[in-house]
Amino acid sequence: MKDLILLGSTGSIGRQTLDIIRNNPDKFNLVGMSCNSNIELLREQIEEFKPKVVAIAEENSARIIKSEFDNLDVLSTSRGLCELVKYPADIVLNALMGISGLKPTYEAIISGKDIALANKETLVTGGQIIVDAIKENRVNLFPIDSEHSAIFQCLKSSLNSKVKRIILTASGGPFRGYSLEDLKKVKLDEALNHPKWKMGKKISIDSATMMNKGLEVIEARWLFDIKEDNIEVHIHPESIIHSAVEFEDNSIIAQMGTPDMRIPISLALNYPDRLKLESEKLDLFEIGKLSFERPNRQVFRCLDIAYNALKEGSGATIAMNGANEELVNLFLNKKIQFIDIQENLEILMERESFESPKSIDDIMMIDKEARAIVREIIGKN
Incomplete structure (x- = not known):
């Protein structure tokens, strides 16, 4: 026990x-x-x-x-x-x-x-x-994130094999297919209405902006010791393949399942053994087909903001995360518009630079500074 x-x-x-x-x-x-x-x-x-x-x-x-x-x-x-x-x-x-x-x-x-x-x-x-x-x-x-749990499981199936790339899947959120003009009209209740997962308010907004996927790219870099250039995001609306790994022989191993967070939670708690779960069975005949798209990075710009922050260094990823938390909170309280989240993140990340931290206290200071700067940017706009 x-x-x-x-x-x-x-x-x-x-x-x-x-x-x-x-x-x-x-x-x-x-x-x-x-x-x-x-x-x-x-x-x-x-x-x-x-x-x-x-x-x-x-x-x-x-x-x-x-x-x-x-x-x-x-x-x-x-x-x-x-x-x-x-x-x-x-x-x-x-x-x-x-x-x-x-x-x-x-x-x-x-x-x-x-x-x-x-x-x-x-x-x-x-x-x-x-x-x-x-x-x-x-x-x-x-x-426990379904995507990272999937990658973890795929890697365990091929120990000591060289990884070519990680494929992070994304549902596309509630605004898949939207244009920039469409995003300007988004309302709070629409952004909170995720098509596949039942989640808290903050992560639902991050999913809608695709910042959640950007955060997952950064998390994958540290979890699996892999560079950002070898992590790709694929839009997969059915949310059946939770992520996949391609190895040096070009084989791709993917983990599949119904959208049920109890699966990765139970595996994390009971690893290496699996627990019996009373959950919906995955019926491939009923699903019929699985589809994949490239993310629209011109519309959902948070994804590139996250990639660029990762390349810049840990100071940048801390600042991006703190500023994003601040902006999401402002949107949840109806102080800014949905489109303002990514636009103000871009202003911050282009204007400021942040040194890499040496301690947890350094991290908290960078986080505090980024929040203050983004509030200042909002106040001037």
Whole structure:
């Protein structure tokens, strides 16, 4: 049985993780979990799974939960996440959104725990530092993003074989086929309506702009130690092939499955063994055909912004990620238009340069600076 700490228990990935734990009580023991503010759902989760410790971002909510559960350790504020991951456990599953996932991932690694990672910003911002920490502490990192889990599985099928390229698939999001003029008319509810996946608000917007795929390119670079020129994005509207790897003999191995995040979550938690899941069976006869397109990089410019940042260096990827988080939040609060996200990212990345970080604190400083600059750009426009 594995002892597990779950960061982000009330989000989409967190709830699906708890579903796996619920159906496999002989394999997983939930030691601790965290949430931001949804204490109503957290309360239900505590009653069902009986963890030893929880971390809650909002201090008043933490006091409420502490008053209701006598034998529960309750941590609060952002520092609470870093304290939570130090509790004894075998693996930490990070399902947090944004750069908030970086520090607790790092703390979990240096405390000797394996990582199941659904927080792509950890590697987008902390790539080299995180990779070095994993090697130094001799822990494992298992990807949960469906695309990176697919690549991980394909690589394991051909150990010691030279990789020619990685093919990252993308559904194309809700605006596949749109022109730039079409993007100028996009409304918030349209951007949140992903055609294939049920996700949180931030990742849904990133998918709509295709920044999510850009972040995945950067994540793949660090996960699989492969240069950006050998990572290609293919639009695959059916979302059946989750990604593929081409080897030096020109063979391509792909991983297929229905769009169900419980598949990569369960593999990350139980690797190298697979768990039985009660999920929709993949029926190739019903699907009929699989199609692929090149991404329209003239319309969805976030993809090239991410590639260029990766070539420029880790300072640029940190700044891009922080600015993107800030812009997405402004769009979610209806302060800017959808098209403004990529246009202001372009202004920032063309105008500024950022040095590579030497520490986690350096990363947080670059992130803060980029957010301030993009707010300044917005204020002038």
